[in-house]
Amino acid sequence: MSRTPGFSFRETARDGDARAGVLTTPHGEVPTPTFMPVGTQGSVKTLTPGEVAATGARIVLGNTYHLWLRPGPELVAHVGGLHAFTRWPHAMLTDSGGFQAFSLADRRTQSEDGFVFRSHLDGARKALTPEVAMQVQGLLSADIAMQLDVCPPGQAPREEVERACRVTTAWGRRCLAAKHPAQALFGIVQGGTDPALRAAHADELGAMPFDGLALGSFSVGEPIARMHEVLAEVAPRLDAARPRYLMGVGTPADLVRAIGAGVDMFDCVLPTRNARNGQALTQQGRIVIKQARYKEDLSPLDPACSCPTCAGGYTRAYLRHLYMAGEILVLRLFSEHNLHLYGRLVREAREAIAAGAYAAFARRWLDGADTAG
Amino acid sequence: MSRTPGFSFRETARDGDARAGVLTTPHGEVPTPTFMPVGTQGSVKTLTPGEVAATGARIVLGNTYHLWLRPGPELVAHVGGLHAFTRWPHAMLTDSGGFQAFSLADRRTQSEDGFVFRSHLDGARKALTPEVAMQVQGLLSADIAMQLDVCPPGQAPREEVERACRVTTAWGRRCLAAKHPAQALFGIVQGGTDPALRAAHADELGAMPFDGLALGSFSVGEPIARMHEVLAEVAPRLDAARPRYLMGVGTPADLVRAIGAGVDMFDCVLPTRNARNGQALTQQGRIVIKQARYKEDLSPLDPACSCPTCAGGYTRAYLRHLYMAGEILVLRLFSEHNLHLYGRLVREAREAIAAGAYAAFARRWLDGADTAG
Numbered sequence: 046m047s048r049t050p051g052f053s054f055r056e057t058a059r060d061g062d063a064r065a066g067v068l069t070t071p072h073g074e075v076p077t078p079t080f081m082p083v084g085t086q087g088s089v090k091t092l093t094p095g096e097v098a099a100t101g102a103r104i105v106l107g108n109t110y111h112l113w114l115r116p117g118p119e120l121v122a123h124v125g126g127l128h129a130f131t132r133w134p135h136a137m138l139t140d141s142g143g144f145q146a147f148s149l150a151d152r153r154t155q156s157e158d159g160f161v162f163r164s165h166l167d168g169a170r171k172a173l174t175p176e177v178a179m180q181v182q183g184l185l186s187a188d189i190a191m192q193l194d195v196c197p198p199g200q201a202p203r204e205e206v207e208r209a210c211r212v213t214t215a216w217g218r219r220c221l222a223a224k225h226p227a228q229a230l231f232g233i234v235q236g237g238t239d240p241a242l243r244a245a246h247a248d249e250l251g252a253m254p255f256d257g258l259a260l261g262s263f264s265v266g267e268p269i270a271r272m273h274e275v276l277a278e279v280a281p282r283l284d285a286a287r288p289r290y291l292m293g294v295g296t297p298a299d300l301v302r303a304i305g306a307g308v309d310m311f312d313c314v315l316p317t318r319n320a321r322n323g324q325a326l327t328q329q330g331r332i333v334i335k336q337a338r339y340k341e342d343l344s345p346l347d348p349a350c351s352c353p354t355c356a357g358g359y360t361r362a363y364l365r366h367l368y369m370a371g372e373i374l375v376l377r378l379f380s381e382h383n384l385h386l387y388g389r390l391v392r393e394a395r396e397a398i399a400a401g402a403y404a405a406f407a408r409r410w411l412d413g414a415d416t417a418g
Numbered sequence: 419m420s421r422t423p424g425f426s427f428r429e430t431a432r433d434g435d436a437r438a439g440v441l442t443t444p445h446g447e448v449p450t451p452t453f454m455p456v457g458t459q460g461s462v463k464t465l466t467p468g469e470v471a472a473t474g475a476r477i478v479l480g481n482t483y484h485l486w487l488r489p490g491p492e493l494v495a496h497v498g499g500l501h502a503f504t505r506w507p508h509a510m511l512t513d514s515g516g517f518q519a520f521s522l523a524d525r526r527t528q529s530e531d532g533f534v535f536r537s538h539l540d541g542a543r544k545a546l547t548p549e550v551a552m553q554v555q556g557l558l559s560a561d562i563a564m565q566l567d568v569c570p571p572g573q574a575p576r577e578e579v580e581r582a583c584r585v586t587t588a589w590g591r592r593c594l595a596a597k598h599p600a601q602a603l604f605g606i607v608q609g610g611t612d613p614a615l616r617a618a619h620a621d622e623l624g625a626m627p628f629d630g631l632a633l634g635s636f637s638v639g640e641p642i643a644r645m646h647e648v649l650a651e652v653a654p655r656l657d658a659a660r661p662r663y664l665m666g667v668g669t670p671a672d673l674v675r676a677i678g679a680g681v682d683m684f685d686c687v688l689p690t691r692n693a694r695n696g697q698a699l700t701q702q703g704r705i706v707i708k709q710a711r712y713k714e715d716l717s718p719l720d721p722a723c724s725c726p727t728c729a730g731g732y733t734r735a736y737l738r739h740l741y742m743a744g745e746i747l748v749l750r751l752f753s754e755h756n757l758h759l760y761g762r763l764v765r766e767a768r769e770a771i772a773a774g775a776y777a778a779f780a781r782r783w784l785d786g787a788d789t790a791g
Contacts, residue, residue, distance in 0.1 A: 086739075086740075086743040086745055087736070087739060087740070087743075087745075088740055088743075088745045088747045090745065090746060090747070091746045091747060091750075092747065093726075093730070093747065093751075111743075115739070115742065115743055116713075116735070116738075116739040116742075116743075120713070120714060120735065120739075123714060124714075124716060124733060124735055124736070130733070130735075130736050130739075131736065132730060132731050132732060132736075340489075340493070341493060341496060341497075343497060353466075357466070357505060358505050359505060360497060360503070362489070362493065362497055362503075363460070363497070363503050363504065363505075365489075366459075366460060366488070366489040366493075366503075367459075367460070367461055369488065369489075370459040370460075370461075370484075370488055372459055372460075372461045372463065373463060373464045373746055373749060373750070374461045374463070374464060374465065374466065376746060377464075377746070377750070378466075
């Protein structure tokens with residue numbers, strides 16, 4: 046299906062709707078299911094590229110909105126693209142900038158042509174059309190670009206969701222026409238929590254020559270249980286020849302369920318954002334390190350974990366001290382730990398799928414896991 | 419001279435007043451001259467112990483005032499001491515807490531018996547006597563403790579400086595009586611910028627069984643040129659059988675000059691604090707990364723440096739972007755770079771002394787170096 050040189054996807058194993066595969070990019074192969082740590086401003090917060098790769102990640106996400114405003118795509122291109130700029134040697138994906146232009150920018154308006162907004166940094170007026178989204182992402186030069194789309198909130202009325210599908214299809218066509226020839230492009234399926242709308246939009250975008258298909262506007266305020274019901278119906282319907290990417294989701298439990306529905310790719314700020322809030326994720330639930338119960342706790346964060354934080358001999362008592370004292374080191378030790386958990390989750394998922402044992406894997410991970418965001 | 423088991427010092431080379439040596443501690447040997455990175459609250463800010471050791475550091479400093487207030491010395495002792503708590507395997511020194519009780523705490527008063535102050539964290543009333551300073555440092559269990567002393571400001575009148583010498587001697591006697599038997603103890607020479615007062619106090623403390631002698635109350639507001647004049651007279655006079663430690667100093671140029679006067683040990687927050695303010699130190703001067711001139715600069719921070727930041731391929735343009743965007747990663751990349759510079763400085767100083775080439779080394783480092791704090 047792919048028309049982009051150097052980019053391909055093949056499924057290597059299947060267990061129910063869950064599947065394992067390999068995404069080939071100009072910056073190497075990415076085994077799927079995969080989790081993409083988020084490098085919002087050209088840095089997975091607190092970590093070096095080497096530390097991110099050590100979590101098992103082979104693809105990261107960059108936020109076009111942020112990089113567009115600062116340092117600017119021309120500067121990134123001048124340096125040789127986002128890979129050279131950030132020293133990340135593996136695959137990379139950029140979003141379109143639309144979601145953050147809508148949620149972060151000042152005085153934004155949306156028309157059939159795109160978004161107009163004011164930069165949250167300096168108030169500069171910016172117009173984000175499908176063509177601009179392709180131009181900016183072309184300069185950033187990640188392996189995969191995302192189409193500009195319309196993301197209605199979780200409780201949007203049906204007409205707004207239908208309109209989002211219609212406009213997103215039109216913008217997808219314009220993005221395909223304007224995309225950089227060396228960059229893969231993913232379409233983004235809308236349709237809210239209506240399986241019929243989702244399925245129709247999936248078919249519509251599936252007929253277009255995107256290199257992959259994403260599911261947008263999930264985890265935007267709708268009940269999480271409803272998200273998983275819709276995913277179970279819609280994800281298996283997305284063209285199996287192309288990678289399937291669930292945008293902005295989610296907790297470890299969300300990943301386990303969505304992989305079970307056939308999703309291949311994920312991104313979420315949760316592991317790194319929660320880390321900076323002093324929350325360590327484990328298979329048995331969440332550790333909120335500021336709690337007094339950890340004050341004299343000499344055990345590692347997670348005895349089952351082999352990440353540098355857990356294997357490094359740091360006690361919960363010390364990590365709590367660092368957090369209470371405002372020491373930066375702990376933000377990084379927690380970020381590393383949480384991303385290692387996600388890395389382990391997708392690695393074990395791939396192994397379970399290959400072994401035809403996904404159901405047992407899912408039970409193991411869902412037992413005791415928490416689902417809060 | 420030393421009466422503390424496992425602790426000794428031997429001079430291995432001399433070039434003029436400059437000397438190289440080896441400080442032996444229960445946590446390994448420390449080649450001198452040495453620079454001690456400051457781990458204020460049990461962490462050299464932003465860095466792991468492994469990264470600190472990779473800069474060449476074999477001894478770090480912990481701040482008793484901070485650790486006393488949070489997490490408390492009993493907790494640190496419960497965990498097995500500051501080494502076990504922080505995972506630093508090499509030598510460690512703690513200050514007495516007096517300097518910071520005086521400069522940071524609220525409503526502090528000083529008497530012949532010690533300091534009384536209110537914690538800057540929760541207002542709790544604390545009394546810091548020589549015996550308490552020994553007890554708290556004993557619980558923290560660094561290899562080297564510092565006596566409680568009185569630090570008059572740089573412009574203090576002569577009577578205040580004389581009184582500081584007198585009280586410091588009395589407190590030194592009480593600290594020697596109260597110290598933990600397994601912990602080395604250094605005395606602290608006062609005397610302001612009067613070489614005669616300094617010399618007299620050095621002789622007075624030198625007659626007491628301290629394991630090392632420190633020079634306190636330098637770089638406290640007096641002209642830096644005056645500090646170096648006094649150091650050139652006083653440092654060589656400190657008992658050569660024991661390590662000489664210049665507290666809280668300073669810039670690379672300060673180290674080069676003070677090593678030339680015969681100082682063996684240094685600590686200073688400058689390299690890590692300036693790093694967090696976006697300042698990288700190099701042998702050719704200071705790089706203030708926010709300056710617009712670095713916006714498109716594709717060169718490494720310091721082409722002459724082999725630290726992970728400079729060897730890692732990060733450009734000044736990227737480091738500037740991280741700094742402007744408020745990304746934590748850059749604080750760490752700069753901290754690592756600056757501590758590597760200090761590590762290189764003392765290593766090259768040791769080599770130069772051993773080779774009888776200290777004057778040429780000093781000229782090389784003082785040429786182009788800046789001296790601002």
